[in-house]
Amino acid sequence: MPLLPRALELVMTELGKLPGIGRRSAERMAFALLIAGSERCDALEKAVERLSEEVGVCPECGFFTDGGVCPIDSDPLRDRSLLCVVEDAMDVVAFERAGGYRGLYQVLGGMLSPLKGVSPEDLRIAHLFDRLERSDSRIEEVILATSPSVEGDATAVYLAREMASLNVRLTRLGRGLPMGGSLEHADGGTLRMAFEGRRAMG
Amino acid sequence: MPLLPRALELVMTELGKLPGIGRRSAERMAFALLIAGSERCDALEKAVERLSEEVGVCPECGFFTDGGVCPIDSDPLRDRSLLCVVEDAMDVVAFERAGGYRGLYQVLGGMLSPLKGVSPEDLRIAHLFDRLERSDSRIEEVILATSPSVEGDATAVYLAREMASLNVRLTRLGRGLPMGGSLEHADGGTLRMAFEGRRAMG
Numbered sequence: 001m002p003l004l005p006r007a008l009e010l011v012m013t014e015l016g017k018l019p020g021i022g023r024r025s026a027e028r029m030a031f032a033l034l035i036a037g038s039e040r041c042d043a044l045e046k047a048v049e050r051l052s053e054e055v056g057v058c059p060e061c062g063f064f065t066d067g068g069v070c071p072i073d074s075d076p077l078r079d080r081s082l083l084c085v086v087e088d089a090m091d092v093v094a095f096e097r098a099g100g101y102r103g104l105y106q107v108l109g110g111m112l113s114p115l116k117g118v119s120p121e122d123l124r125i126a127h128l129f130d131r132l133e134r135s136d137s138r139i140e141e142v143i144l145a146t147s148p149s150v151e152g153d154a155t156a157v158y159l160a161r162e163m164a165s166l167n168v169r170l171t172r173l174g175r176g177l178p179m180g181g182s183l184e185h186a187d188g189g190t191l192r193m194a195f196e197g198r199r200a201m202g
Numbered sequence: 203m204p205l206l207p208r209a210l211e212l213v214m215t216e217l218g219k220l221p222g223i224g225r226r227s228a229e230r231m232a233f234a235l236l237i238a239g240s241e242r243c244d245a246l247e248k249a250v251e252r253l254s255e256e257v258g259v260c261p262e263c264g265f266f267t268d269g270g271v272c273p274i275d276s277d278p279l280r281d282r283s284l285l286c287v288v289e290d291a292m293d294v295v296a297f298e299r300a301g302g303y304r305g306l307y308q309v310l311g312g313m314l315s316p317l318k319g320v321s322p323e324d325l326r327i328a329h330l331f332d333r334l335e336r337s338d339s340r341i342e343e344v345i346l347a348t349s350p351s352v353e354g355d356a357t358a359v360y361l362a363r364e365m366a367s368l369n370v371r372l373t374r375l376g377r378g379l380p381m382g383g384s385l386e387h388a389d390g391g392t393l394r395m396a397f398e399g400r401r402a403m404g
Contacts, residue, residue, distance in 0.1 A: 045247050
């Protein structure tokens with residue numbers, strides 16, 4: 001007979017699938033939930049339920065939204081001549097938290113990776129080109145803000161080649177970012193430096 | 203207009219209430235859940251729902267159980283002459299994982315703390331005495347396995363005083379240097395305890 005109740009093991013398994021949560025953390029969290037009581041369990045349960053039901057993807061940029069166009073794309077004060085291409089929604093949050101950038105975003109939803117079987121069709125790349133080629137597009141500069149990693153660089157190089165014929169300036173982030181690091185872990189100062197230090201590509 | 207959808211903020215708030223989960227961790231977890239999709243959200247939701255519905259408290263020791271007496275108390279091979287008194291269910295898991303102890307447990311559900319307003323009535327202390335004074339009790343030794351902290355010590359001292367008239371041997375956990383620890387990193391309190399608790403060699 002196992003030591004822990006089945007439902008406790010289940011919660012630990014589910015929590016353990018989340019990034020940065022090991023077996024011990026998942027255990028501590030599950031026990032804390034149980035001790036906190038059914039009201040707190042209910043609150044988490046309802047919140048997670050609403051998460052998948054209510055949160056949508058912005059039809060413009062691919063960032064998360066309560067429905068319709070996201071707050072960034074619907075903000076009339078954002079600079080519509082700048083488009084920052086990022087891997088995922090966490091990167092948008094990181095840039096917004098760092099401050100300084102007032103343009104728009106495009107969330108790819110991943111990086112190209114032959115090893116992991118991620119090809120251009122798996123990312124929001126067709127949508128990115130639709131957006132750039134739209135007749136009312138005011139985009140003058142595309143910042144390829146991919147992570148300074150092999151996959152990030154490969155994705156940037158791929159996108160730069162595909163965009164070569166378009167009438168947009170291509171830049172990528174300044175190498176103020178430490179190699180091997182991931183965007184979501186970079187601090188605000190590093191991100192601001194990287195924005196300021198962006199350089200023409202090709 | 204806030205950057206993040208309300209439901210995403212809600213999940214982050216609920217996850218952020220769990221031990222060891224800061225704002226950034228909660229954010230990373232919530233985004234990962236969202237990206238993982240509704241199936242994974244469903245799985246977590248259902249697991250948390252089952253947690254509060256299915257997991258009960260063992261009427262004997264206060265540890266978590268699927269219902270009825272827990273696997274430890276219902277194990278005929280456990281030594282019923284030993285009772286280890288711990289603060290919470292996580293401690294039971296820690297001892298069971300460490301191995302070596304084959305007695306029973308009593309989970310208090312906290313530590314006495316005048317500052318936090320925790321008095322004996324708030325803990326499973328009356329139940330502990332019921333258990334000790336039961337006519338069929340075979341308990342010969344009570345191990346007061348409270349944390350080596352002010353509150354843990356106060357709780358152990360309180361319990362020892364209350365149990366003085368009972369015909370049981372009272373012990374508490376050995377104190378000193380942790381395994382694998384180095385002398386230079388040990389704090390003064392630990393070193394003093396280690397000196398006081400020195401034992402004859404060979």
